[in-house]
Amino acid sequence: MNAPFVLKIDGEVERPTQLSFSDFAEIDQSFQVVDVSRIDPQRQGDAVTLNGVLQLVGVKPAARYLGLHAARDDFHASVPLEPIRDRAFFIYRVAGQALADKQGGPIRFYIPDFAECHTDEVDECANVKFVDHVEFTAERGFDNRPEDDQEHADLHDRSDN
Numbered sequence: 001m002n003a004p005f006v007l008k009i010d011g012e013v014e015r016p017t018q019l020s021f022s023d024f025a026e027i028d029q030s031f032q033v034v035d036v037s038r039i040d041p042q043r044q045g046d047a048v049t050l051n052g053v054l055q056l057v058g059v060k061p062a063a064r065y066l067g068l069h070a071a072r073d074d075f076h077a078s079v080p081l082e083p084i085r086d087r088a089f090f091i092y093r094v095a096g097q098a099l100a101d102k103q104g105g106p107i108r109f110y111i112p113d114f115a116e117c118h119t120d121e122v123d124e125c126a127n128v129k130f131v132d133h134v135e136f137t138a139e140r141g142f143d144n145r146p147e148d149d150q151e152h153a154d155l156h157d158r159s160d161n
């Protein structure tokens with residue numbers, strides 16, 4: 001039996017893909033980030049770089065935005081690819097195990113050096129937890145990140161972030 005996938009990747013790519021936990025673990029060593037706390041002391045675990053995923057799926061030149069979808073809590077961000085392509089990663093493992101719910105698992109997107117929430121397209125809110133679908137688009141896609149202090153405070157109240 002095939003392992004259940006944890007992340008679906010499609011849109012402007014040559015090879016739409018569904019990745020399981022073991023697929024992540026088997027991605028080439030050159031794209032693995034062992035111990036993300038070396039990059040951001042606030043974060044734990046192991047990751048695969050966004051660049052690794054871009055290579056795997058064969059991202060098309062038309063792709064300018066990265067859609068990060070979390071069905072679990074209906075949270076979505078559409079982030080410009082260029083400013084993050086060499087620094088973002090997908091955290092998928094902590095201490096050898098799949099990332100737990102409370103850590104934003106099974107897959108958590110992470111961009112080091114983000115702006116404060118709702119101040120920029122690349123902000124802390126773009127560090128989407130529970131990502132189950134990544135979609136590359138030519139134009140900015142669906143995004144329901146908070147747009148002001150009130151919406152942001154409400155989100156944190158709701159989700160005990």
Ligand SMILES: Nc1nc2c(c(=O)[nH]1)N[C@H]1C(S)=C(S)[C@@H](COP(=O)(O)O)O[C@H]1N2
Nearest residue numbers: 070073075117124125127128129130159161
């Ligand atoms: N799926 C999902 N991802 C999310 C959010 C959310 O509500 N749902 N909140 C965002 C916000 S506003 C912040 S500040 C960070 C909080 O991450 P942390 O709980 O790991 O500190 O997650 C971001 N990613």
Ligand SMILES: [Mo]
Nearest residue numbers: 117124125152
């Ligand atoms: Mo936030």
